Amino acid sequence: MATVGIIDYGMGNLHSIAKALRYVASDEQIEVSFDPDALSRMDRLVLPGVGAIGHCMDELHRLELDDMLREQLGKKPLMGVCLGIEALMGHSEESGGVQCLGAFPGDTVHFAAPDAQPDGVRRKIPHMGWNQVRQERHHPLWKDIAPASWFYFVHSYYVVPSDERHIAGTTDYGVRFASVILRPNVFAVQFHPEKSQSAGLQLLANFLEWDGAA
Template sequence: MTDVAVIDYGMGNLRSVEKAIEHVAGGAIVRVTDDPEVVMRAERVVFPGQGAMPDCIAELEGRGLHQAVVEAAAKKPFLGICIGQQMLFDHSQEGDVPGLGIFAGQVRRFPDEKMVDAAGLRLKVPHMGWNEVWHHREHPLWRDIPDGDRFYFVHSYYVDSADDSVIAAHTDYGVRFTSAVARDNIFAVQFHPEKSARAGLQLLTNFMHWNP
């Protein structure tokens, strides 16, 4: 029976993530946990979250979860969601704080001067709502998800990877930004699969069957 740890560092409502995984995973044991030992024992790890990056990093450190996240990301199927994607990078402009450094690159704020659509109309920040996700390469987590399918976003910052080879998808919102990254056993997304209806549930299903 698959054992999944959903990392809880006090930022965001994680029950929707837990329930979505339980819905697609059959008999899997899904635990929302802030216990580093539970994270280390789990077969699969989900790293979600929402809120401001400085607060997220502080809570992660304060709960002793930093090393557990780094070690889990090094060796088991690992899914980052929203801030859980951003924290995997080197540094964030939000609060000028370091991330976990698992991926090389920066987290940047949407540039206000460029936030217009194709018709020249002003786009709001945060980027909130449904948008298209365009695949950069094949990946098991894209199985049965059409290129350009729509997912649900809520964010004001996005990742700017220093390594194009890890980019798994992009999305356009005033600027073209990386909406998914992948390397080895890690897959991380800016959008919320647990709020993304059929496409999101399919991605979570694919994660539960993924054996990198």
């Protein structure tokens, strides 16, 4: 039986994403764990999270999950969700500046102040609610998901990959930002698939079938 490990470092609604994965799973075993040795033996990993990146990286380090993640990157399919996508970047300007896991060269930056949006429209920060994701390249995780589908977001920061070839989806919120990034065996999203109804569930189902090819 294939196993999927949801990484528990104390930040994120683990119950919701575990419930969603179990709903779409066929015979996969979904486990929530903070044990790096147990997680390293899983067939797939999910890195969720909400909150501040400084606390996130502190907890990953305290639990020795950062080293496990770096060692497992590229070896098995991994999905980053919300704060998880930010943790996979090289650096974040949040929390006074934080070095992250480095799976993707680039930075995580704060949305511009509401009165500084390029189109003159005032937008609330955090970006919270439903928004469209534009599919920027063909990928197995987009299977049976319509282009420009709606997903649920809650975030004040967004990722800026150094290499645009890592961008698989974009979203507009005053600025067009990368809402989905990828590399071999890694697919990370800024939104919450577990809160995104049919499109989100389809994305999770596709992840369970994905062989890791970019």
